[in-house]
Amino acid sequence: MPLAIPQRPPLSLALYATTAGETDRFAKVPGGASKLTFGFFGEVGGLLAALKKVNRDQLLESETDVAGEEIGDALWYLVAMSIAQGVNPQQLGRHCLATLRKRFNECDHDGQGEVSFRQIDGIIAVHNSDVAPRCVELLSELARISGEVVGHGDLNQLSLGHSTKADLFGQLLAILGLVCASFLLKLEDVAQDNLVKIYGRWPGASGTYRGTFDENYPVHERLPRILPMEFIERGVVDNTYVVQRLHGVHIGNRLTDNSNENDDYRFHDVFHLAYAAHLGWSPVIRALLKVKRKSVPAVDENEDGARAIIIEEGIATWIFNHAKRRCFYEDVEQGKLDYGLLKQVHSMVSGYEVDACPLWQWERAILDGFRIFRELRKPCHRGGLVLVNMNDHTLTFQPLSRTAE
Structure with missing residues (x-):
């Protein structure tokens, strides 16, 4: 019975x-x-x-x-x-x-x-x-x-x-x-x-942040809880690009805007860092830092694999195009970001582990990422040090000295 x-x-x-x-x-x-x-x-x-x-x-x-x-x-x-x-x-x-x-x-x-x-x-x-x-x-x-x-x-x-x-x-x-x-x-x-x-x-x-998704994995398969990433712009006028450096080691490929319009998308990896800080999630950063969770093949293939990376890049690009028409969210306060945008983003990650994160965490990740993006693209900066603290869920910006570049 x-x-x-x-x-x-x-x-x-x-x-x-x-x-x-x-x-x-x-x-x-x-x-x-x-x-x-x-x-x-x-x-x-x-x-x-x-x-x-x-x-x-x-x-x-x-x-x-x-x-x-x-x-x-x-x-x-x-x-x-x-x-x-x-x-x-x-x-x-x-x-x-x-x-x-x-x-x-x-x-x-x-x-x-x-x-x-x-x-x-x-x-x-x-x-x-x-x-x-x-x-x-x-x-x-x-x-x-x-x-x-x-x-x-x-x-x-x-x-x-x-x-x-x-x-x-x-x-x-x-x-x-x-x-x-x-x-x-x-x-x-x-x-x-x-x-x-x-x-x-x-x-x-x-509002309480949920735990990180990789807490129970080996240390070498976890996203770094403290991550100081340098964004350095190099090149000459009309032929500039951005490189990223972590602890003195260059990470990933050089990035340009990949667009007919100069819109500083070259700095867009800061959005992936923001996802790591506020969501505890970023297949893109995992791939760049080679911390994929290979100890569990299904997680390595599905949560950290190519499709998850493409989805994250798609989310970053789609939000960027939305933000570009709105001064990169300069005047958007917490709690005021377009609900329809957040709902669409949440639907794009349906079935993946990050689906467990509520919309307010996505909003904080998005707005914090654009706050740092606006600093990186300022004429007086054109780059900088972005300090990710996954424990405190914060992003901090520091200008780079010219000698460091």
Whole structure:
């Protein structure tokens, strides 16, 4: 007889709001309430647009997979928006339940205890046969009411009573739950997945680096924990190149931009060093330093082999082209790098060990790499010493003396 798997406790709206609120970057900025309102409307529009693309382009990704993530993002904005307008999670949940009971002609009652997503899913599940065929109708209703909220602007500046605002947000949450059900999803699962997603992107004070991938391998098969790499530019005007030197020994081949446009891609190996510092991963650096994990043939071939190297080089090039149009991320703060870019990078390493690293680690690796890249390419430097500290997850830049070059 199979063992019973205990069901996890229900996720309350209050707990979700508290946990998700730790990643609210709008709470203390001027006009934050309006930004949350626009953000919610944008996520609803994103849901509709994403579903359109799945159908139009006949993508392999299912509507359910797309809908789940988009609804989760809309949920985050809805809860944050309601709190910013003075409606607490318990009131939001109560008005949501009241909306659903009225919709399904159930008797309304106050109930006791905290409102949970499981309660919302439970009411909807009883009437699911009436919900599943009405996906398009429900999406239209969600878009209409979302538009009404945006049309009101800042609800605090209007003469709407507190109960009216709570009822409006409760309606939105109820319809969001119904839309979930129309895609055969549960709002509680979507909320749980959304918490995992936002903490993978914005961990706050809880962000802890995972251990290195080669900790249990022989020392000669580990990436050096302290790595002082010199980038030295040589040659004459219009015929310059970069060489790399570690402890006085030249590493790898001389590098040029390999482009019709001079963009200093010759310094791009600093990005691989940043991946080593912040991700504990870089098949490219492993190959350059000859520290591939040959004691385990499968790891040597798959994790440290040619395909992994090509993927890493592809990621570095793709991000470089993105950054080049954005001043090499000079004004991008931590937590502000394009989420779509990070998500795409994460998908490119799916199935490899580095897939275990959350998006915030990728962001730090990318932004730190470009911070050092901008130093290397400055006219007053044109190279430098990059000190990698894998233990502290840091990159440090020092200019080179002319005699050292």
